[in-house]
Amino acid sequence: MTHSATRPFVRMNGAGNDFVVVNALETPFAPTADQARAIADRDSGQGCDQLIAIEPSDRADAFMRVWNADGGQVETCGNALRCVGWLLMESTGKDTVVIDTLGGPTTASRAGLHQVRVDMGPPGLDWTDVPLAEEMDTRGIELQVGPIDAPILHTPGAVSMGNPHVVFFTDRQDDGFVRGSGSLVEHHPLFPEGVNVGFANVLAPDRIRLRVWERGAGLTKACGTGACAALVATARRGLTGRHAVIEADGGELVIDWDESSGHVFMTGPVEIEGTGTLR
Ligand SMILES: N[C@@H](CCC[C@H](N)C(=O)O)C(=O)O
Numbered sequence: 001m002t003h004s005a006t007r008p009f010v011r012m013n014g015a016g017n018d019f020v021v022v023n024a025l026e027t028p029f030a031p032t033a034d035q036a037r038a039i040a041d042r043d044s045g046q047g048c049d050q051l052i053a054i055e056p057s058d059r060a061d062a063f064m065r066v067w068n069a070d071g072g073q074v075e076t077c078g079n080a081l082r083c084v085g086w087l088l089m090e091s092t093g094k095d096t097v098v099i100d101t102l103g104g105p106t107t108a109s110r111a112g113l114h115q116v117r118v119d120m121g122p123p124g125l126d127w128t129d130v131p132l133a134e135e136m137d138t139r140g141i142e143l144q145v146g147p148i149d150a151p152i153l154h155t156p157g158a159v160s161m162g163n164p165h166v167v168f169f170t171d172r173q174d175d176g177f178v179r180g181s182g183s184l185v186e187h188h189p190l191f192p193e194g195v196n197v198g199f200a201n202v203l204a205p206d207r208i209r210l211r212v213w214e215r216g217a218g219l220t221k222a223c224g225t226g227a228c229a230a231l232v233a234t235a236r237r238g239l240t241g242r243h244a245v246i247e248a249d250g251g252e253l254v255i256d257w258d259e260s261s262g263h264v265f266m267t268g269p270v271e272i273e274g275t276g277t278l279r
Pocket residue numbers: 017049050068074075076077078079080163164196214215216217220222223224225226
């Protein structure tokens with residue numbers, strides 16, 4: 001085992017999406033899927049939505065590795081990028097840092113007191129980017145939840161933010177519904193790598209209430225990449241402009257889809273909750 005009972009960690013959250021963050025810049029940290037799942041377990045472990053390791057990188061300030069609560073390693077995590085960015089900026093005194101991930105490199109910058117802005121890059125809009133199992137127009141894919149003759153949810157947008165997202169446009173956002181339909185869609189065969197499932201209620205052209213059933217983690221208080229995907233999906237359908245405040249259960253994220261660069265920018269809070277050692 002490459003993590004010991006004395007391995008320190010920092011507990012952080014970004015808009016309520018919570019993390020156990022391990023500094024692996026000098027001492028490698030390579031838990032198995034079972035070990036990662038045990039750490040994330042809220043009953044017997046430290047408990048978190050995602051386990052994060054900060055590793056050395058030869059092309060960025062650091063590499064961020066992400067495990068979902070189910071122990072699976074995934075490409076990226078928007079809220080964790082802000083947290084790791086903040087830790088790196090605090091320790092180096094820089095105002096901007098580059099963080100590499102399995103989904104590619106990103107840049108994080110200071111944006112105010114405990115606020116960080118991340119350049120999330122351009123969204124993937126082709127069906128092969130998401131990826132989907134078959135060719136479809138990602139502005140509104142052929143997928144429905146509920147009975148065939150009267151679907152409760154249908155024609156969601158599909159977007160890659162380095163990880164796969166599907167976004168339903170709906171004001172139905174109660175816990176039972178999000179959990180029930182989210183867990184069904186997460187494993188739908190149309191998504192060969194699984195999918196994060198967003199439920200977006202457009203309140204105004206610049207305001208979205210969003211809940212996300214995350215792949216490998218379930219219902220979280222916020223999903224950073226999910227917020228970016230929701231803005232992209234609603235803007236492509238003409239439901240919003242290219243800028244919106246996303247209201248998540250745990251706080252607000254500001255998302256901008258810049259027209260000239262095509263990049264999506266996410267600004268939001270970071271919070272350190274405390275420190276501990278892995279058990
Ligand atoms: N909470 C994250 C996303 C974490 C990974 C996601 N569950 C996946 O499997 O892709 C965020 O803030 O983006």
